[in-house]
Amino acid sequence: MTRMHPRCGPIRQACACLAALALAWAMPVATQAQAPAAAVAASAASERVLRVGDGRLRVIVENPLDPARADQLHAWLAECVRAQLSAFGRFPLREATVRVRLVPRRGRDPSPVPWGQTVREDGVSVLLFVRDDAGSEELRADWTAVHELSHLFHPYLGDAGRWLAEGLASYYQNVLRARIGLLDGEEAWRRLDGGFRRGRDAGAGPRMDEIGWRRGATMRIYWAGAAFWLDADLALRRERGRSLDQVLAAYSQCCLREDSRTTPEAFIAALDRAGGGGTIARAYARHAAMTGFPSLQADYAALGIDTDGEQLTFSPDPAKARLRAAIMGPRAAVAVAVRSSAVDGDDD
Numbered sequence: 001m002t003r004m005h006p007r008c009g010p011i012r013q014a015c016a017c018l019a020a021l022a023l024a025w026a027m028p029v030a031t032q033a034q035a036p037a038a039a040v041a042a043s044a045a046s047e048r049v050l051r052v053g054d055g056r057l058r059v060i061v062e063n064p065l066d067p068a069r070a071d072q073l074h075a076w077l078a079e080c081v082r083a084q085l086s087a088f089g090r091f092p093l094r095e096a097t098v099r100v101r102l103v104p105r106r107g108r109d110p111s112p113v114p115w116g117q118t119v120r121e122d123g124v125s126v127l128l129f130v131r132d133d134a135g136s137e138e139l140r141a142d143w144t145a146v147h148e149l150s151h152l153f154h155p156y157l158g159d160a161g162r163w164l165a166e167g168l169a170s171y172y173q174n175v176l177r178a179r180i181g182l183l184d185g186e187e188a189w190r191r192l193d194g195g196f197r198r199g200r201d202a203g204a205g206p207r208m209d210e211i212g213w214r215r216g217a218t219m220r221i222y223w224a225g226a227a228f229w230l231d232a233d234l235a236l237r238r239e240r241g242r243s244l245d246q247v248l249a250a251y252s253q254c255c256l257r258e259d260s261r262t263t264p265e266a267f268i269a270a271l272d273r274a275g276g277g278g279t280i281a282r283a284y285a286r287h288a289a290m291t292g293f294p295s296l297q298a299d300y301a302a303l304g305i306d307t308d309g310e311q312l313t314f315s316p317d318p319a320k321a322r323l324r325a326a327i328m329g330p331r332a333a334v335a336v337a338v339r340s341s342a343v344d345g346d347d348d
């Protein structure tokens with residue numbers, strides 16, 4: 001499978017700003033067509049290797065216009081990686097690669113990252129198409145990179161698990177950015193809630209475990225999926241005294257490899273063995289059978305979040321505020337060793 005499209009296949013997790021799906025479809029062709037010109041203007045690819053413990057993430061800016069632009073993009077990616085590390089302080093995989101490819105603005109699409117995807121073949125790579133004139137603040141405000149990095153927490157789950165995969169990335173794109181200050185915590189709840197509303201507005205359809213890649217169901221797949229993970233995270237905290245972060249940390253250590261692929265049910269069972277203790281399977285059984293958007297009333301009550309149309313209000317009740325902060329609150333920075341592979345070589 002070489003096409004890049006959300007429907008394309010067993011090894012790719014393709015995501016894009018949904019307003020840009022039409023663009024995403026056209027992007028590889030356009031990129032190829034413009035590659036010769038870009039190659040003339042660009043300086044050499046710029047690669048850095050980020051290390052945390054025995055985990056290693058290569059970040060490659062494929063076609064920066066000059067070294068200063070490469071530095072700027074590396075700084076942006078380093079911040080997105082900090083967000084990823086706020087889950088449990090390590091990379092989920094021992095080895096992974098992020099590739100940034102600069103592409104010209106197409107039409108009037110304003111998105112600074114019009115396309116991102118996670119490719120699982122010969123290792124795991126996150127590929128990000130970045131608009132060549134996108135500024136730092138636009139990039140920092142965009143969710144795509146943290147969304148894609150969040151796909152590294154789970155194995156490949158096939159079409160049947162797409163709602164779990166996209167749901168986890170959609171949940172964490174807000175949670176992880178809030179933890180490192182890329183989003184204000186209350187704004188992160190608002191964004192999650194906005195997603196839930198879009199998912200609810202998509203109406204009813206097939207059961208979640210039968211929804212696959214169904215056309216027209218994208219909002220439900222992403223945001224009913226995110227609702228599942230919020231529900232599971234809260235159930236873990238309530239019933240097991242641990243967080244989704246902790247369960248994913250244990251899962252990454254015992255079970256997640258670069259070539260991991262499994263079924264949704266086997267993934268859920270493995271998470272329960274990694275600390276979920278049955279909590280996640282119970283939430284999964286409930287959500288997998290749903291044909292409409294899940295009610296979040298009990299979760300919102302526990303979090304002290306009230307909705308009034310599009311407005312959210314947050315309860316000052318200390319226990320509820322603590323629960324919200326446990327999910328979205330700031331995290332201490334994790335030490336990351338950075339090496340430029342051009343200088344240090346790639347000898348290990």
Ligand SMILES: [Zn+2]
Nearest residue numbers: 014015166169
């Ligand atoms: Zn995704």
